[in-house]
Amino acid sequence: MLDILSITLPIFLIITLGFIAVKRAIINADAINGMGRYVLTFALPALIFHALSGANLGAGDGLVFLLVYTGGSLLSFALGFALVRYVFSSDKLFSSVQAMGMAMSNSAFFGYPVLSFLLHQVPAQGFTMTLITENLIMFPLGLFCLEFFSQQQQGAERGRKALLRQLGAIFLRVVRSPIMLAIILGGLFSHFQWPVPKVIDDTMAILLKSSAAVALFAIGGSLGGMRVAEVHPNMLVVALCKLILHPLCILLMMLLLPAMALEMQVAAVVLAAMPMFSVYPIITGQFGHGKFTSGALVAAIVLSFFSITLWLWLIRLYVPQLTG
DSSP: HHHHHHHHHHHHHHHHHHHHHHHHTTTOOHHHHHHHHHIIIIIHHHHHHHHTSOOOSSSTTHHHHHHHHHHHHHHHHHHHHHHHIIIIOOHHHHHHHHHHHHBBOIIIIIIIIHHHHHSSSHHHHHHHHHHHHIIIIIIHHHHHEEEEEEEEHHHHHHHHHHHHHHHHHHHOOOOHHHHHHOOOOOHHHHHHTOOOOHHHHHHHHHHHHHHHHHHHHHHHHHTTTOOOOOOOOOOHHHIIIIIIIHHHHHHHHHHHSSSOOOOHHHHHHHHTTTTTTTTTHHHHHHTTOHHHHHHHHHHHHHHHHHHHHHHHHHHHHHHHHHOO
8 A cells, every 4th residue: 555655645735835835825826827738738738749749649558548438438427417306406508527537537647647656658659548538528528518508598599690609619729729739740750660759858958847847737736726715515526426436437337348468457447536637617617607616626636645555556466467
């Protein structure tokens, strides 16, 4: 267990440092936002391009991983929606808000650092397919549901027109994001086997080394700036479903689909076991549920210390050859 804590403790200590820095006004919230933008705009795209440009995406288990992770995430979304809709009697909009938090991991800020501590080498294909699932499938799906049910409450005719505009905005937002540009460019370099100039490759290598520490510090800082006005019992439901239901759905898909390499299986489970994506409260706040999702995010990050430790212990137990 001590070797597992040696993985999780540094991660949560960095998050705690970010939290204390904002709470004690050592660093203000604007600086934390700047750190987040730095990771999303520069460090993470550099990491993705660096990994993809040197990988052979046409070989291995990339497609199977994509099917497993997408299928598991969609299943988690559907089960989560049904749970809060029919068991806890939430309306359709609020059910979509909660389901979105149960099915989208913070794989960039949280998952990659955990994997880099756990595995000798993070599988580029698996990490990239996770980002593709989240950015091209789950994020647009979640926004579509939020927009659709929100507009439905305002009237069907008005809703259809507004929904079409929102769908176009969602598409442009996804295509223009630095992460998607890095995925596209990295895929092109990989497919055509174009050499990356050494000076560019070295620059990106420096950038990507900063991504894990800055991302974790920014998560802690964002928690330090949150104010959860009231506690809703479903916050715990969303947090637990994200940390437990989502990876279990991934495991189920692994049983139904062809087998992958062990490191890809580990990556899929670990990435699904992360807390929800960090902009969850910002996105859902536009629909009147920002306070709820802020609370759910805080609960998920606090509980994830224990759940991630448990998942890593199980992985170390059953796959010691990869993580020893």
